[in-house]
Amino acid sequence: MVIDKSFYMGLAIAEAWKYQGLTYPNPAVGCCVVGEKGEILAVNAHQKAGEPHAEVLALRDAYFKLTNNDEILQLQSSFEIHSYLIKNHNNIFHNIFVYTTLEPCAHIGKTPSCASLLSTLKVKKVYVGSRDFHKEASCGNEMMQKVGIEVIENVLKEQCDVLLEPFKKFQTSRFVFFKWAQRLSGTTDGGVISSKDSRVNVHQMRDVCDLLVIGGNTVRLDRPTLDARLVNGKAPDVLIVSRQKEFDTTIPLFQVPNRKVFIADDFSICQNYHNIMIEGSAKMFELSKDIVDMYLCYLAPTFGGLKGFEGIDEKFTILHTRETKEDLILWMKRE
Template identity: 25%
Template sequence: MARAIQLAKKGWYTARPNPRVGCVIVLAGEVVGEGWHQRAGGPHAEVVALKTAGENARGATVYVSLEPCNHHGRTPPCAEALIAVGIARVVYGLADPHRVASGGIGKLEAAGITVDGPVLEQEARALNPGFVKRCQTGLPRVTLKLAASIDGRSAMASGESQWITGPAARSDVQRLRAENAAIITGIGTVLEDNPSLNVRETQPGLSANELAEMQPLRVIVDSRLRITEGLKILQPPGAALVATAQSEGSVEGAEVCSLPDDGGKVDLQALLQELGRREYSDVLVEAGGKLAGVFLQQGLVDELIIYMAPKLMGSDGMPMAVLPFSAMSEALALEITDIRAVGNDWRITATPGGNTCSQV
């Protein structure tokens, strides 16, 4: 199973919106087939492994990181393919959380195939946390990326913010963008900084063509539809979506999505529901302090990644997240899950926990 999980990671940047899945076929103690799911519409991991195993698949044991699907979609059900070739046993890592595609275990057992699992469930789940969340809640997994000085400032009082962190941290952000299907930012950041917010560095194992295909959707939260033409975020590569509280409007180079308003602002919960409906499982928020603070206050963030630079920018600088708390009881507690050096900066990974803030 460990090998199947390792294989699944080969589709880390390309499998979406499908889950990352790896498969190993073993006969008489020897590996006779391997495969992983590379991209949506392409063969699933089990089918690739069966093809490499050939006639050796009959009577073999299949180790697969996710329960074989039982759904006719872009490709036939993997459960049927395993039954057809005479697989004797299937060991799975994680039960399929998808209500439509699940049911493979029952189908295999009904055909007389021995099914065991879950095995290495935590590791198998870690392959697809966004997919699991979307299947269970309809919402994508939200990662909030922040960059700040060691005294928590994301910009000088003048608005100057380039560059807080060094080249290694900025390169790591490229990897983070590549891992996510969509990037959310605010209109203030777009008008102030004119960012591209696409993936500019080729990630390990990705060709230039694959990089062009998997560019994340860039989502601009623009409640009053203030966006102007010619901005970098509206240019290729990658598509753009403007989320607005206005009932109508158009923007050259982007789709305009009218959403319910929340006190005159775009309802962020409704935005995430719309992205989930469109099968975006993993979403990165790269925004200014105000929008970052709203995401945190509304409890919409699953994970924070904070790049901390060894600089002091002063008390007049802008905070990395605007959180108008006045009492310690309001403070948002975080559980730090990882700290590591990235060049001359530090990357802190944390999850919200403890106190729950009221919605704004």
Template identity: 30%
Template structure:
């Protein structure tokens, strides 16, 4: 099953809205076929593994980290391919949360006389596909807030300078994270102050859709985000009728512009869901980060912490105003853990799933 997960990771950032799936076929203790799902519209992992195994699959055991589907979508149901292969046993990491499957694939295999074992390495299987699971259950992309800060909680100096807070090893982790996500979101201030590229910088890795949320469209005409549209497209989300001249300039550069009414993290996530995206990385400043948290657009937090102190009452913080006045109101992360990343530390955890927004404040930049 761990080999299935390893294979599935080959398609990180490429499968939305489909899950990450790997599969192996084992006979007499040896892997005789393996494969992974490379992307929507292409064959599923089980099909690749069974093709690789050929006639040797008869009487063998098939492992797959997610329940085989039993419905027609862009491809035929792979449960039928598994039945036709005449494997004698199937080991499933987790049940598919998609109501079109949700146990139906397992039932089909068992009805054909195939032994099915479910729940092997299930925690790791669920971790790998947490974005897919969230999208299915809540009909919105899985939101990840990432930021890098100093030991005293600053993401930039008082004049906005922020390069570099963390070391190269931590920055490489961010590039891997971008490659695994379908979109990365920033606000207008980040574009103006940092002029980021928001690409993965990794050979043969996927680049996320680069998204800028800006109410004013008061953005530089020559920014890195308006470059390399063929390998890393950019989407601008703004309000209706804002700065049409600048919109035309962006359109001429190949940047897509979409007007939302109102322009809020909630509406942004609804739009990205409609595009079929699963995971969205918020790499924004504190103001937009607070709005995304407040409206439930963030489920996971990755905080890189550098052993540096810069001080300053006006220095920028990673999360802006949440209108919490007592420590008892603080949002306490769950399932968190720490690990060292070079000279820095990474704290990774989840916001309480019941953290529901009371309001969805508009974007101000």
């Protein structure tokens, strides 16, 4: 293994993928902070819109590692962490290298400017994967260069650009991803498949997506709630794709307050939403091919069940894989 700029940026990318699907309407971004001798001081990622950006969390963790002062770890808001670092950095970041998958933001919004913070801390060098195409937040590289920070662009750019694809879709139209869980035997039926941690991850995504799409047969057979109760989150609106329009309205998903439920035999309602999750198996996979941007599979190391994706001939490009305690999580695109 070669320890170079690609290695460190790879760590930032992998960390960002852990939060893909959770940061809407913000992008998934990762950051790695490296010491003057090449030691890894921190790896972190943006985790939720309105919360600290990746660079802020990584700099916070790096400050603690360099000083052993845990006072900063008690701070929650981005403004608090920014202020603390500016007042207490004592020039400890001057020989530090920062790797970030996206150009540090130059504007002040719900959180302060990361480019401004890095400029104040005067880190030695910043490696950037993708330039920020969002006009309001862009030009962070130039801001840092003006104070003498060396900026190296386009590090693992292709991988960083893929990480940004959902965010780009949010901005222009909609991002649609198809999620399912399956066993090693390829089956998707027969009760709960994925682990509790994986189900929590799905509920976190439901909390931030604005429309969830599911098939009519699944609704009738499983009688689901389709909420985000495992994370005390909000329940998205639901589109039930079905030719038959009559449903038992005592099914729990119809009882969720402040939710719209649509029943239609097409996906046209999706035009009114920006972050859409489709849950299903073989039939829904075939129906939704034309509108899906990415695929998300939770693969459980088990056998069982009877049915899955029989008779479907497809090939995928794997964008990222992540191993949890019990499951393998794969983000993919259909070739």
